[in-house]
Amino acid sequence: MSSTEVRSTPLAALGEATVSVDAFVCKRVPKRVMQRLEVDDRVPATGNGVLLYPHIKRMLDIALAVVALAFLSPLLVMAWFWFSVKNGGRILDRKARAGLHCRPFDEYSFATDQRLLRRLPVLFNILKGDMSFIGPRAACPGEMCVECRSMPVAHKRSAVRPGLICDWWIRRHISLDYVREIVLDVAYVESTSFRKDAGIVLRALPGMITTLFWGDEPVEYPPRVEILNVRIDNLTMQGAVAGVVGLLDGRKPRQVCFVNPHYINEAFRVPAYKRVLDEAELVFADGFGTRIAGKILRRPIRQNLCGTDLFPRLCAALDEGARSIYLLGAAPGAAELVADWIRERYPGVVIKGCHHGFFSVAEEMAVVEEIARSGADILIAAMGVPRQELWLHRHLEQLNVKVAIGFGGLFDYFAGRVPRAPQWVREIGMEWVYRLIQEPRRMWRRYLIGNGLFLGRVLHQRLFPREWTVRPVENRIGE
Ligand code: UDP
Numbered sequence: 465m466s467s468t469e470v471r472s473t474p475l476a477a478l479g480e481a482t483v484s485v486d487a488f489v490c491k492r493v494p495k496r497v498m499q500r501l502e503v504d505d506r507v508p509a510t511g512n513g514v515l516l517y518p519h520i521k522r523m524l525d526i527a528l529a530v531v532a533l534a535f536l537s538p539l540l541v542m543a544w545f546w547f548s549v550k551n552g553g554r555i556l557d558r559k560a561r562a563g564l565h566c567r568p569f570d571e572y573s574f575a576t577d578q579r580l581l582r583r584l585p586v587l588f589n590i591l592k593g594d595m596s597f598i599g600p601r602a603a604c605p606g607e608m609c610v611e612c613r614s615m616p617v618a619h620k621r622s623a624v625r626p627g628l629i630c631d632w633w634i635r636r637h638i639s640l641d642y643v644r645e646i647v648l649d650v651a652y653v654e655s656t657s658f659r660k661d662a663g664i665v666l667r668a669l670p671g672m673i674t675t676l677f678w679g680d681e682p683v684e685y686p687p688r689v690e691i692l693n694v695r696i697d698n699l700t701m702q703g704a705v706a707g708v709v710g711l712l713d714g715r716k717p718r719q720v721c722f723v724n725p726h727y728i729n730e731a732f733r734v735p736a737y738k739r740v741l742d743e744a745e746l747v748f749a750d751g752f753g754t755r756i757a758g759k760i761l762r763r764p765i766r767q768n769l770c771g772t773d774l775f776p777r778l779c780a781a782l783d784e785g786a787r788s789i790y791l792l793g794a795a796p797g798a799a800e801l802v803a804d805w806i807r808e809r810y811p812g813v814v815i816k817g818c819h820h821g822f823f824s825v826a827e828e829m830a831v832v833e834e835i836a837r838s839g840a841d842i843l844i845a846a847m848g849v850p851r852q853e854l855w856l857h858r859h860l861e862q863l864n865v866k867v868a869i870g871f872g873g874l875f876d877y878f879a880g881r882v883p884r885a886p887q888w889v890r891e892i893g894m895e896w897v898y899r900l901i902q903e904p905r906r907m908w909r910r911y912l913i914g915n916g917l918f919l920g921r922v923l924h925q926r927l928f929p930r931e932w933t934v935r936p937v938e939n940r941i942g943e
Contacts, residue, residue, distance in 0.1 A: 517658060518624070525597055529590040536584060543574055543581055551575050556585055561594075561602040564625045569594040571602055579679050586628065598661045599627025600649040611646045621649040624656060629668045634891050636681060637671030639755050639768035642701040642777075667891045678759045689749075689763035692921055694728050694741055696749045698766045705777045707746050712787060712841050712866045718745035719856055720869040722771050725753035725918035726910050727849050732921075737850035740857045745867075748774070752893035753915060757922045771871045772884060775844075779810040782842070788814035790835050790865065793821035793846030794875035801879035816840035821847035836864035843868040846875040 558570035572585035611618035731738040748769035758765035791799040799818035816838035852870035876882040885898035
């Protein structure tokens, strides 16, 4: 998501968009509201190819559903007989859903928990015209009424047929679901086109593969998980920002860290860094690799709390509370550019000072004293891992800040010195490939060897579960 989206969306709307279908209480929606919505929802989709594309899409849906049903017919017939015998005649489950223009329909599934078979009968819904392959999740009747109360344009969502995959589905399956589902759905309806749908199909492939292997996302997540002996606070983006802001009212200074596969590899290599992670107040899971590790180890990660995505949201929260920050790290001039970026978008945030990250040991105490004198609430350090974590930990008590967070290479992105991977690259979990192409000399070891090493360790822990002990090697970087 771009920073402009962050700015134009209220913070409350950015986080937990977990509209749980099962938890939804349709009964509470007054009939009067429902009737009005059913009328209001007859809003045509706007955007590219508005007149023709829905018809083309419908024809494609029918053609694909017919082909899929023909191809899968032996399996469907066998499943049909098997479930009729096994379940005493109960073959299909039906769930009440609101379709195009809020028209009610039953969504079909086989009466089984077998995840590969369960959803196949939805092909009949597509053939009947209740659903499409691509479109927003089919909502419960009345669900949209609740959305409309908090967001008036929410009614536009019902201007297209509900579908199996959509932007929200993709982001949910890659843990980038920071924006509320309804926001993405309305954006989809307003810009629906063949190109967009083709993009959705391609971007959905990694999510489809992970769903095939590991099933859908769990309804509940453990509040903390351990990946290779590194503790992770399993929060949503909104929860993470709230967690950091909450620390500002504490008495003691606290440290917040991010971990991704490379950082976890570093924790094996540098015992002092592992200790910092153990002692940190909050540790956030960053990146697709950590999420895959969580899937393999059956410790599901709630959201991908990437520092680059968290930073603008943190600034938005600090803006509301008129809090102050100090920016430390990266090459000379970068922190100042990040400060300009913040001032422009979040004028309520007080910038107490900036300093580059290339200072010598002799200059270290002068930097510490400057930060302490500034009286900033939060210190944002971007000096690379594990250097920044070790440095922050060593000086935490002297820095006179409430919270110190290590953000790695963050300033390079926000200063505009390193372009970030486009959204679609992030949505297919390939941001690391983008980084590798940008800086192959520096990154090949981290990604080509590091990712393999991390995956090997994860698979080893999955196959031979035991407590990992960090190899006591010489700490060459920090203390
Ligand atoms: N850096 C720094 N001081 C140093 C070494 C590095 O401020 O002594 C900065 C560097 O300019 C870059 C960041 O730290 O902006 C490290 O970027 P990288 O992409 O390696 O971050 P990581 O992957 O460790 O989060």
